[in-house]
Amino acid sequence: MNDEIIIKDLTKKYGSVCALDHLSLTIKPNHIYGLLGRNGAGKTTLLNLINNRLFPTEGEISYQGASVTENASAQRQFFMMSEDTYYPDSMKVQDAFRWTKEFHESFDFPYALELSDRFALPLTSKIKSLSTGYHSIFKLIIALSVQVPYVFFDEPVLGLDANHRDLFYRVLLERYSEFPAAYIISTHLIEEVADIIEELIIIKQGRILACGDKEEFLSGAYTAAGEASQIDTFCKGKKCIGTENFGGLKLAYLQGAAPKNDIPGITIAAPDLQKLFIKLTNDEYVNA
Numbered sequence: 001m002n003d004e005i006i007i008k009d010l011t012k013k014y015g016s017v018c019a020l021d022h023l024s025l026t027i028k029p030n031h032i033y034g035l036l037g038r039n040g041a042g043k044t045t046l047l048n049l050i051n052n053r054l055f056p057t058e059g060e061i062s063y064q065g066a067s068v069t070e071n072a073s074a075q076r077q078f079f080m081m082s083e084d085t086y087y088p089d090s091m092k093v094q095d096a097f098r099w100t101k102e103f104h105e106s107f108d109f110p111y112a113l114e115l116s117d118r119f120a121l122p123l124t125s126k127i128k129s130l131s132t133g134y135h136s137i138f139k140l141i142i143a144l145s146v147q148v149p150y151v152f153f154d155e156p157v158l159g160l161d162a163n164h165r166d167l168f169y170r171v172l173l174e175r176y177s178e179f180p181a182a183y184i185i186s187t188h189l190i191e192e193v194a195d196i197i198e199e200l201i202i203i204k205q206g207r208i209l210a211c212g213d214k215e216e217f218l219s220g221a222y223t224a225a226g227e228a229s230q231i232d233t234f235c236k237g238k239k240c241i242g243t244e245n246f247g248g249l250k251l252a253y254l255q256g257a258a259p260k261n262d263i264p265g266i267t268i269a270a271p272d273l274q275k276l277f278i279k280l281t282n283d284e285y286v287n288a
Contacts, residue, residue: 002065003029003149005050005182010059012045012206019045021206022059027182029149032172034197034214035186038281042206043186044082047152051080079104080152081143085135089128093121093138097145106147115141115171119164132159140168144175153185157192165189169196190274204281214273221276222258225251226266234266242279253279 005027012020020042027033037043048054050061052068052075061068068074087096093116101107116123119137130138136158143151157165173196176183184201187193200217202210210217221241224234228250231243239255253271261268 003063005068005150006062007050008060008062010046010049010061011057012042012049012054013057019206020049020056023203023206023208024059025201025208025211027150027184027201028199029182030180031182031199032176032197033182033184033199033201034190034193035184035201035203036190036277037203041203041281043203044154046203047080047082047154047184047186051075051078051152053080076104077148078150078152079143079146079148080154081139081156082152082154083158085127085139087127089126091127092123093125093127093130094123096127096138097123097142100142100146104146104148107142108145108147112141112145115144118171119167133161133164136160137164144171147179148181150182150184153183153187155187156185157187157189165192169193172196190277191272194273202277202280209280218271218273218276220257221253221255221271223251223253223269223271224266225249225269230265234263241276242282 007023007025007027010020010023011018023042023046035043035046045054049056050068052070055069063074063077066074087099097109097112101109113123119141121134121137121141127135127138136156137160140156143153157168160168169192172183185193185197197214200210200212200214201208224231226234226249228245228248231250231252235252235254240252241255242253244251253276258268258270
Protein backbone atom coordinates (compact mmCIF):
# COMPACT_ATOMS: atom_id res chain seq x y z
CA MET A 1 0.00 0.00 0.00
CA ASN A 2 1.29 3.47 -0.94
CA ASP A 3 2.10 5.43 2.23
CA GLU A 4 2.98 8.61 0.35
CA ILE A 5 0.76 11.68 0.29
CA ILE A 6 0.11 12.31 -3.39
CA ILE A 7 -1.14 15.74 -4.43
CA LYS A 8 -2.37 16.16 -7.98
CA ASP A 9 -3.38 19.37 -9.73
CA LEU A 10 -4.44 20.99 -6.46
CA THR A 11 -6.13 24.38 -6.73
CA LYS A 12 -7.65 26.51 -3.99
CA LYS A 13 -9.43 29.77 -4.72
CA TYR A 14 -10.89 32.34 -2.35
CA GLY A 15 -13.21 34.25 -4.65
CA SER A 16 -10.98 35.81 -7.31
CA VAL A 17 -7.80 35.04 -5.34
CA CYS A 18 -5.96 31.84 -6.30
CA ALA A 19 -4.00 30.63 -3.26
CA LEU A 20 -2.82 27.39 -4.89
CA ASP A 21 -2.59 27.00 -8.65
CA HIS A 22 -2.63 23.42 -10.03
CA LEU A 23 0.00 22.27 -7.56
CA SER A 24 1.31 18.68 -7.73
CA LEU A 25 3.82 16.95 -5.46
CA THR A 26 4.49 13.81 -3.45
CA ILE A 27 5.34 13.81 0.27
CA LYS A 28 7.27 10.70 1.24
CA PRO A 29 7.17 8.98 4.65
CA ASN A 30 10.07 9.18 7.09
CA HIS A 31 11.69 12.40 5.87
CA ILE A 32 12.08 15.86 7.39
CA TYR A 33 10.72 18.47 4.99
CA GLY A 34 11.16 22.20 4.84
CA LEU A 35 8.06 23.88 3.39
CA LEU A 36 9.32 27.29 2.32
CA GLY A 37 7.72 30.30 0.71
CA ARG A 38 7.18 34.00 1.22
CA ASN A 39 4.14 35.37 3.04
CA GLY A 40 1.03 34.56 1.06
CA ALA A 41 2.72 31.88 -1.06
CA GLY A 42 0.15 29.25 -0.06
CA LYS A 43 2.00 27.21 2.57
CA THR A 44 -0.67 27.31 5.27
CA THR A 45 -3.42 26.73 2.71
CA LEU A 46 -1.62 23.59 1.53
CA LEU A 47 -1.28 22.26 5.08
CA ASN A 48 -4.93 23.01 5.86
CA LEU A 49 -6.05 21.18 2.73
CA ILE A 50 -4.00 18.09 3.58
CA ASN A 51 -5.40 18.10 7.11
CA ASN A 52 -9.03 18.51 6.01
CA ARG A 53 -9.42 21.99 7.47
CA LEU A 54 -10.16 23.35 4.00
CA PHE A 55 -11.56 21.77 0.86
CA PRO A 56 -9.92 22.07 -2.56
CA THR A 57 -11.48 23.96 -5.43
CA GLU A 58 -9.94 21.47 -7.86
CA GLY A 59 -7.55 18.54 -7.70
CA GLU A 60 -7.02 15.75 -5.22
CA ILE A 61 -4.94 14.76 -2.21
CA SER A 62 -4.68 11.01 -1.65
CA TYR A 63 -3.14 8.74 0.97
CA GLN A 64 -3.03 4.94 0.76
CA GLY A 65 -5.04 5.08 -2.44
CA ALA A 66 -7.95 7.16 -1.10
CA SER A 67 -8.80 10.84 -0.95
CA VAL A 68 -7.96 12.47 2.40
CA THR A 69 -11.00 14.74 2.19
CA GLU A 70 -13.54 13.79 4.86
CA ASN A 71 -11.61 10.56 5.37
CA ALA A 72 -11.34 9.90 9.10
CA SER A 73 -9.09 6.87 8.61
CA ALA A 74 -6.52 8.92 6.66
CA GLN A 75 -6.76 11.92 8.97
CA ARG A 76 -5.89 9.75 11.97
CA GLN A 77 -2.47 9.30 10.34
CA PHE A 78 -1.86 13.08 10.28
CA PHE A 79 -1.39 15.72 12.96
CA MET A 80 -0.99 19.44 12.40
CA MET A 81 0.35 22.04 14.77
CA SER A 82 -0.95 25.45 13.68
CA GLU A 83 -1.55 28.93 15.02
CA ASP A 84 -4.99 27.88 16.20
CA THR A 85 -5.54 26.04 19.47
CA TYR A 86 -8.53 23.73 19.75
CA TYR A 87 -8.65 23.50 23.55
CA PRO A 88 -10.73 25.61 25.95
CA ASP A 89 -8.75 28.56 27.29
CA SER A 90 -9.66 27.62 30.86
CA MET A 91 -8.29 24.07 30.50
CA LYS A 92 -5.05 23.21 32.29
CA VAL A 93 -2.07 21.92 30.33
CA GLN A 94 -2.10 18.48 31.97
CA ASP A 95 -5.83 18.11 31.28
CA ALA A 96 -5.27 19.02 27.63
CA PHE A 97 -2.75 16.19 27.45
CA ARG A 98 -5.30 13.78 28.91
CA TRP A 99 -7.98 14.83 26.41
CA THR A 100 -5.49 14.51 23.56
CA LYS A 101 -4.93 10.91 24.63
CA GLU A 102 -8.69 10.34 24.39
CA PHE A 103 -8.78 11.49 20.77
CA HIS A 104 -5.38 10.19 19.66
CA GLU A 105 -4.62 6.73 21.03
CA SER A 106 -1.01 7.04 19.86
CA PHE A 107 -0.40 10.06 22.11
CA ASP A 108 2.60 9.31 24.33
CA PHE A 109 1.55 10.79 27.66
CA PRO A 110 4.78 9.98 29.58
CA TYR A 111 6.82 11.53 26.77
CA ALA A 112 4.67 14.69 26.88
CA LEU A 113 5.39 14.95 30.61
CA GLU A 114 9.10 14.45 29.94
CA LEU A 115 9.11 17.23 27.34
CA SER A 116 7.16 19.50 29.66
CA ASP A 117 9.95 19.11 32.18
CA ARG A 118 12.65 19.75 29.58
CA PHE A 119 10.89 22.89 28.30
CA ALA A 120 9.84 23.96 31.82
CA LEU A 121 6.18 24.05 30.79
CA PRO A 122 3.98 24.34 33.92
CA LEU A 123 1.45 21.50 33.80
CA THR A 124 -1.04 23.13 36.15
CA SER A 125 -1.21 26.42 34.25
CA LYS A 126 -4.34 27.26 32.29
CA ILE A 127 -3.83 27.52 28.55
CA LYS A 128 -5.04 31.13 28.50
CA SER A 129 -2.34 32.12 31.01
CA LEU A 130 0.56 30.87 28.88
CA SER A 131 2.82 33.40 27.19
CA THR A 132 3.11 33.39 23.41
CA GLY A 133 6.29 31.32 23.64
CA TYR A 134 4.91 28.78 26.08
CA HIS A 135 1.71 28.57 24.09
CA SER A 136 3.85 27.43 21.15
CA ILE A 137 5.77 25.03 23.40
CA PHE A 138 2.47 23.53 24.60
CA LYS A 139 1.41 22.85 21.01
CA LEU A 140 4.87 21.58 20.04
CA ILE A 141 4.87 19.05 22.84
CA ILE A 142 1.50 17.68 21.74
CA ALA A 143 2.64 17.43 18.10
CA LEU A 144 5.86 15.66 19.07
CA SER A 145 4.01 13.25 21.37
CA VAL A 146 1.36 12.13 18.87
CA GLN A 147 2.97 9.16 17.14
CA VAL A 148 1.47 9.35 13.65
CA PRO A 149 3.17 8.90 10.25
CA TYR A 150 2.82 12.58 9.23
CA VAL A 151 3.30 15.58 11.52
CA PHE A 152 2.89 19.10 10.15
CA PHE A 153 4.33 22.19 11.84
CA ASP A 154 3.10 25.62 10.72
CA GLU A 155 5.57 28.23 12.04
CA PRO A 156 6.37 26.04 15.07
CA VAL A 157 8.80 28.33 16.89
CA LEU A 158 6.62 31.45 16.98
CA GLY A 159 7.52 33.40 20.10
CA LEU A 160 10.25 31.00 21.26
CA ASP A 161 13.56 32.38 22.49
CA ALA A 162 16.83 31.15 21.00
CA ASN A 163 17.37 28.50 23.69
CA HIS A 164 13.91 27.00 23.27
CA ARG A 165 14.20 27.04 19.47
CA ASP A 166 17.47 25.16 19.70
CA LEU A 167 15.91 22.67 22.13
CA PHE A 168 12.98 22.09 19.77
CA TYR A 169 15.27 21.26 16.85
CA ARG A 170 17.30 18.87 19.03
CA VAL A 171 14.18 17.16 20.38
CA LEU A 172 12.76 16.85 16.86
CA LEU A 173 15.90 15.06 15.66
CA GLU A 174 15.87 12.80 18.72
CA ARG A 175 12.23 11.90 18.09
CA TYR A 176 12.85 11.35 14.39
CA SER A 177 15.71 8.99 15.19
CA GLU A 178 13.67 7.00 17.71
CA PHE A 179 10.29 7.04 15.94
CA PRO A 180 10.76 7.80 12.23
CA ALA A 181 7.93 9.76 10.64
CA ALA A 182 7.48 12.50 8.08
CA TYR A 183 7.90 15.90 9.69
CA ILE A 184 6.90 18.85 7.50
CA ILE A 185 8.09 22.20 8.85
CA SER A 186 6.66 25.39 7.37
CA THR A 187 8.87 28.25 8.54
CA HIS A 188 10.43 31.58 7.68
CA LEU A 189 13.54 30.79 9.76
CA ILE A 190 15.30 29.01 6.93
CA GLU A 191 18.79 29.44 8.32
CA GLU A 192 17.79 27.62 11.51
CA VAL A 193 16.26 24.57 9.81
CA ALA A 194 18.76 24.32 6.95
CA ASP A 195 20.84 21.68 8.72
CA ILE A 196 18.00 19.41 9.81
CA ILE A 197 15.74 19.25 6.75
CA GLU A 198 16.32 16.59 4.10
CA GLU A 199 13.70 17.53 1.53
CA LEU A 200 12.52 20.89 0.22
CA ILE A 201 9.18 22.15 -0.99
CA ILE A 202 9.42 25.76 -2.18
CA ILE A 203 6.18 27.50 -3.16
CA LYS A 204 5.95 30.77 -5.03
CA GLN A 205 2.58 32.38 -5.72
CA GLY A 206 0.73 29.12 -5.22
CA ARG A 207 2.94 27.04 -7.49
CA ILE A 208 5.83 24.65 -6.87
CA LEU A 209 9.12 26.43 -7.54
CA ALA A 210 11.35 23.59 -6.36
CA CYS A 211 10.78 20.21 -4.76
CA GLY A 212 13.13 17.38 -3.84
CA ASP A 213 16.32 16.49 -2.03
CA LYS A 214 17.92 19.51 -0.35
CA GLU A 215 21.49 18.57 -1.24
CA GLU A 216 20.58 17.98 -4.88
CA PHE A 217 18.83 21.35 -4.94
CA LEU A 218 21.89 23.11 -3.52
CA SER A 219 24.24 21.28 -5.87
CA GLY A 220 22.31 22.73 -8.79
CA ALA A 221 23.43 26.26 -7.98
CA TYR A 222 26.58 28.13 -7.00
CA THR A 223 27.92 31.60 -6.30
CA ALA A 224 30.66 33.52 -8.09
CA ALA A 225 32.38 36.46 -6.41
CA GLY A 226 34.88 38.96 -7.75
CA GLU A 227 35.26 42.40 -9.30
CA ALA A 228 31.99 43.59 -10.79
CA SER A 229 33.26 43.76 -14.36
CA GLN A 230 34.70 40.25 -14.15
CA ILE A 231 31.47 38.84 -12.75
CA ASP A 232 29.41 40.57 -15.45
CA THR A 233 31.58 38.93 -18.09
CA PHE A 234 31.50 35.56 -16.31
CA CYS A 235 27.68 35.55 -16.11
CA LYS A 236 27.12 36.04 -19.83
CA GLY A 237 25.36 33.01 -21.27
CA LYS A 238 24.69 31.57 -17.80
CA LYS A 239 21.48 31.50 -15.78
CA CYS A 240 22.01 34.18 -13.17
CA ILE A 241 19.19 34.37 -10.62
CA GLY A 242 20.44 37.35 -8.66
CA THR A 243 23.40 39.50 -7.68
CA GLU A 244 24.68 41.53 -4.74
CA ASN A 245 27.07 44.47 -4.99
CA PHE A 246 29.67 45.46 -2.40
CA GLY A 247 31.42 48.56 -3.68
CA GLY A 248 33.43 47.42 -6.68
CA LEU A 249 32.83 43.74 -5.87
CA LYS A 250 29.93 41.60 -6.97
CA LEU A 251 28.42 38.29 -5.89
CA ALA A 252 26.31 36.39 -8.41
CA TYR A 253 23.95 33.46 -7.78
CA LEU A 254 23.81 31.08 -10.71
CA GLN A 255 21.98 27.88 -11.55
CA GLY A 256 23.80 24.93 -13.07
CA ALA A 257 26.82 22.82 -12.26
CA ALA A 258 29.56 24.77 -10.52
CA PRO A 259 32.79 25.15 -12.52
CA LYS A 260 36.18 24.41 -10.99
CA ASN A 261 37.36 27.07 -8.57
CA ASP A 262 40.41 27.94 -10.67
CA ILE A 263 39.27 31.09 -12.47
CA PRO A 264 41.68 33.97 -11.77
CA GLY A 265 40.00 36.73 -9.75
CA ILE A 266 36.74 34.79 -9.24
CA THR A 267 35.80 32.66 -6.25
CA ILE A 268 33.29 29.87 -6.77
CA ALA A 269 31.40 28.63 -3.71
CA ALA A 270 28.37 26.62 -2.64
CA PRO A 271 25.23 28.69 -2.04
CA ASP A 272 23.58 29.37 1.29
CA LEU A 273 20.03 27.92 1.36
CA GLN A 274 18.40 31.03 2.75
CA LYS A 275 20.14 33.38 0.31
CA LEU A 276 19.33 31.09 -2.60
CA PHE A 277 15.69 30.97 -1.49
CA ILE A 278 15.55 34.76 -1.35
CA LYS A 279 16.94 35.12 -4.87
CA LEU A 280 14.59 32.48 -6.29
CA THR A 281 11.48 33.97 -4.70
CA ASN A 282 12.18 37.60 -5.53
CA ASP A 283 9.49 39.09 -7.74
CA GLU A 284 11.98 39.88 -10.49
CA TYR A 285 13.05 36.23 -10.80
CA VAL A 286 11.04 34.24 -13.33
CA ASN A 287 11.39 30.46 -13.29
CA ALA A 288 12.09 29.58 -16.89
